[in-house]
Amino acid sequence: MQQDNAKPHISLDDEYFQSNATKDSFDIRLICQPLNxxxxxxxxxxxxxxxxGLxxxxxxxxxxxxxxxxxxxxDEYPPTKLNHTFLTLQSCMISILKAGGSNKYKAPHMKKHRLEGQNCLPR
Known part of the structure; x- marks a missing residue:
């Protein structure tokens, strides 16, 4: 489970979280997202x-x-643009995982408009 680095969040070694995250054979780990x-x-x-802008x-x-x-x-924001934003978020998450959790990666380009024109754009 990933959280940002804001002060109100729990610490990575929080005992209450750790005890509940391993119940019933679960292996849930808490990490902080890359800085900046x-x-x-x-x-x-x-x-x-x-x-x-609107x-x-x-x-x-x-x-x-x-x-x-x-x-x-x-209200006027097109759902297709919102889908593009969430797909970009997902691509960034995958890139961060590939970079070992660091923020030293290039923002991925999926060519969303081309995929959308081919009816191949994921949702």
Missing amino acids: SPDMNVLDLGFFNAIQ QYQKAPNFVDVLIEAVQKSF
Whole structure:
């Protein structure tokens, strides 16, 4: 199980977690994601930038209008783009595993638009 490095999370050697993670023949281990890795956060990876771009097009001047613009941007965000973002997240996770857990890897390119045109894009 992977967690980010935020202070509120449990420590890697937490006794309560360790005792429960090995119950019933389970072998669950806790690790922290690589430092400075926005690629492991699906919101940072693509979603926030996308809805922020949509929201900027509306140019709100007041907080209520800003909230409405963000909500509308969220509602208008195409599910296919969200699928692309989650596929990129999955590719980054695989690359991190191949790199032994480090953040020294190149962001993978799946050619999602080409695969989508061929009806071969995973969901």
